[in-house]
Amino acid sequence: MTDLAGWLRGWGPAVSMASRNLRRNRVRTVLAVLGVCIGVLAVAALGIFGNVLALGADDAIGDIGTQVVVSPNADAGVESLSDADVASVRRAVGEPAVIPLYSDSATIARQGDQTFATVYGIEEPALAYEAAEGRLPERHRQGAILGAGVAEDLGAGAGDTVEIAGSQVRVIAVLVESQTFSPVAPDDAVFLPESAFSADGYAQMLVIADSGPAASTAATAIRETVNAREDRVDLFEVAAIVDEINEFFGLLSTFLLGLGAISLVVAGVSILNVMLMSTVERRQEIGVMRAVGVGRRDVLRVLLAEAGLIGAAGAAAGTALTVLLVAGLVLATPAVDTALVLDPTNGYYLLLALGFGVGVGLVSGAYPAWKAANERPVEALRN
Amino acid sequence: MSESAADDARADASGAETAVGSSNVDRPRGEYGVELDGVVKRYPSGGGEPVVALDDVDFAVRPGEFVAVVGPSGSGKSTLLNVLGLLDDPTAGRRLLAGTDVTNLSVAERTRARKESIGFVFQDFHLLPTLSAVENVAMPTAFDPGDASGRAADLLTRFGLGDRLDHEPNELSGGQKQRVAIARALINEPAVLLADEPTGNLDTETGEAILAEFERVKSEGVAVVAVTHDPLVEEYADRVVDLTDGVMTGGLPAGADGEPHDRADARGDG
Numbered sequence: 114m115t116d117l118a119g120w121l122r123g124w125g126p127a128v129s130m131a132s133r134n135l136r137r138n139r140v141r142t143v144l145a146v147l148g149v150c151i152g153v154l155a156v157a158a159l160g161i162f163g164n165v166l167a168l169g170a171d172d173a174i175g176d177i178g179t180q181v182v183v184s185p186n187a188d189a190g191v192e193s194l195s196d197a198d199v200a201s202v203r204r205a206v207g208e209p210a211v212i213p214l215y216s217d218s219a220t221i222a223r224q225g226d227q228t229f230a231t232v233y234g235i236e237e238p239a240l241a242y243e244a245a246e247g248r249l250p251e252r253h254r255q256g257a258i259l260g261a262g263v264a265e266d267l268g269a270g271a272g273d274t275v276e277i278a279g280s281q282v283r284v285i286a287v288l289v290e291s292q293t294f295s296p297v298a299p300d301d302a303v304f305l306p307e308s309a310f311s312a313d314g315y316a317q318m319l320v321i322a323d324s325g326p327a328a329s330t331a332a333t334a335i336r337e338t339v340n341a342r343e344d345r346v347d348l349f350e351v352a353a354i355v356d357e358i359n360e361f362f363g364l365l366s367t368f369l370l371g372l373g374a375i376s377l378v379v380a381g382v383s384i385l386n387v388m389l390m391s392t393v394e395r396r397q398e399i400g401v402m403r404a405v406g407v408g409r410r411d412v413l414r415v416l417l418a419e420a421g422l423i424g425a426a427g428a429a430a431g432t433a434l435t436v437l438l439v440a441g442l443v444l445a446t447p448a449v450d451t452a453l454v455l456d457p458t459n460g461y462y463l464l465l466a467l468g469f470g471v472g473v474g475l476v477s478g479a480y481p482a483w484k485a486a487n488e489r490p491v492e493a494l495r496n
Numbered sequence: 497m498s499e500s501a502a503d504d505a506r507a508d509a510s511g512a513e514t515a516v517g518s519s520n521v522d523r524p525r526g527e528y529g530v531e532l533d534g535v536v537k538r539y540p541s542g543g544g545e546p547v548v549a550l551d552d553v554d555f556a557v558r559p560g561e562f563v564a565v566v567g568p569s570g571s572g573k574s575t576l577l578n579v580l581g582l583l584d585d586p587t588a589g590r591r592l593l594a595g596t597d598v599t600n601l602s603v604a605e606r607t608r609a610r611k612e613s614i615g616f617v618f619q620d621f622h623l624l625p626t627l628s629a630v631e632n633v634a635m636p637t638a639f640d641p642g643d644a645s646g647r648a649a650d651l652l653t654r655f656g657l658g659d660r661l662d663h664e665p666n667e668l669s670g671g672q673k674q675r676v677a678i679a680r681a682l683i684n685e686p687a688v689l690l691a692d693e694p695t696g697n698l699d700t701e702t703g704e705a706i707l708a709e710f711e712r713v714k715s716e717g718v719a720v721v722a723v724t725h726d727p728l729v730e731e732y733a734d735r736v737v738d739l740t741d742g743v744m745t746g747g748l749p750a751g752a753d754g755e756p757h758d759r760a761d762a763r764g765d766g
């Protein structure tokens with residue numbers, strides 16, 4: 114406890130002496146700070162750039178990463194999915210919801226407007242979709258649920274009546290417009306109760322998981338059990354695509370950060386150079402400090418504080434500059450989505466760059482400081 | 497001997513500085529401010545014979561005594577000061593500081609001992625240019641708990657620099673700088689003050705003023721050792737010790753170890 118207090122107290126005079134030493138050669142200090150500033154700017158700006166790209170891509174892909182679409186494998190002669198298939202898929206995936214779908218297509222009409230749509234038979238629509246209008250029933254017994262696109266085409270809302278393949282059906286809900294692309298595209302579909310279909314088997318199953326990784330696990334489980342002996346089903350696994358896309362953007366971000374880091378390393382070398390020069394110039398002074406009884410640790414502190422101050426000043430300036438740069442970019446380029454730029458994860462890159470700036474200062478200062486603090490005062494004092 | 501006896505003896509010495517140096521009372525060894533006992537310092541030289549900078553040196557300074565060490569350049573005077581000042585370790589022999597054996601200390605212990613018991617005064621003053629006079633004086637304690645700037649200001653005022661407390665070294669004259677350096681050396685009330693050519697960069701008048709300060713310092717019971725070429729310093733010293741080619745003559749005060757040396761003897765050897 115007292116050790117910690119003593120340790121902290123020593124930094125006060127160290128930082129004070131360090132800042133005066135830095136003011137002795139202002140030009141050199143400012144140039145070193147500028148180096149760190151540019152390095153931090155590069156890391157922060159490129160990091161945020163990569164992150165905004167990745168966020169934008171995520172946004173475009175939406176949340177379909179949690180879906181696996183299971184279809185009968187026609188190549189193996191499987192035309193439709195039986196109740197047994199549904200049961201075995203349920204067993205395989207465990208937690209995630211499994212929603213079997215009948216499928217057909219039909220002309221949908223209302224007051225002279227008509228459109229061609231896929232018609233799905235679904236028992237539990239609430240597990241997979243959300244209603245923009247009306248309410249999705251726990252069990253779909255009667256009425257039609259319209260996809261957002263169909264509803265718009267027909268100008269229909271909940272409570273209206275539409276004609277589906279010749280029969281009048283009341284619309285009980287309209288779905289939220291989906292951001293996804295999937296073989297089961299709800300926007301251009303109509304969902305009817307299963308009882309409206311007289312088919313022998315299901316055309317598809319949706320497996321809805323909580324997360325991308327859970328969807329991948331489910332898909333793997335289906336491959337290993339349902340498809341264990343023969344490939345009964347085809348899987349369309351969006352998560353795999355999302356993974357690949359994320360991997361690509363991850364790689365891109367890392368690459369951009371790497372580019373930025375190079376400039377930060379250069380800045381580190383310049384701090385190293387400045388600190389080495391200044392400790393050589395001040396060799397006698399450091400020797401005097403040691404001679405009159407200032408400990409190695411305290412000399413080390415003064416010199417580390419100098420390097421740390423250069424790093425911190427450069428990092429602060431670089432971070433501020435990055436914020437200005439990004440703000441300017443957003444204002445100047447309407448195409449950039451402001452919400453993406455303001456995403457909290459971008460703050461992480463700012464903090465990362467800030468930390469790197471200070472860290473580079475300390476790391477680069479460590480060797481000169483250690484060297485100077487450990488020089489024997491009798492050598493340092495020799496003229 | 498008990499510690500209190502030693503303390504009493506020291507108090508005697510500091511209280512009656514006129515007696516110091518000429519006293520022939522047989523004092524216990526532990527009472528010296530600083531003492532070297534058969535100290536040898538050898539430096540390795542490129543492949544050949546090692547250079548002997550100090551050859552079996554016996555040296556002791558009483559509290560309140562001002563000793564000048566003279567000798568030609570390269571005779572080992574700087575080495576002597578470095579060994580006395582715990583900046584360098586002897587190759588052989590014993591080194592005592594205020595009665596404590598400090599021959600073999602770790603780096604941290606040596607640093608601590610320097611801070612607490614030794615003051616340095618250099619020919620080039622060696623003040624830190626970024627610090628004010630007060631800060632330079634307080635510098636040895638800058639990283640310690642407590643604020644020594646009050647004490648530093650008192651010391652500077654005593655040395656006639658009360659109106660220069662916040663001046664930086666480049667705003668001070670040579671004599672003023674050396675006074676700041678002496679104040680810095682005294683900030684921790686050392687047992688020993690070591691001076692390396694303290695008047696080397698000063699004109700005669702300023703040099704005398706500085707030596708007068710040394711008189712005052714020694715009157716407070718500090719053992720003062722000055723390495724010098726300056727005859728003026730020899731005049732002010734209680735004892736002049738000669739060091740030639742690492743061999744010291746007159747290193748022990750008169751009356752010590754039954755080898756009486758008075759000033760005339762020491763000078764005669766030089």
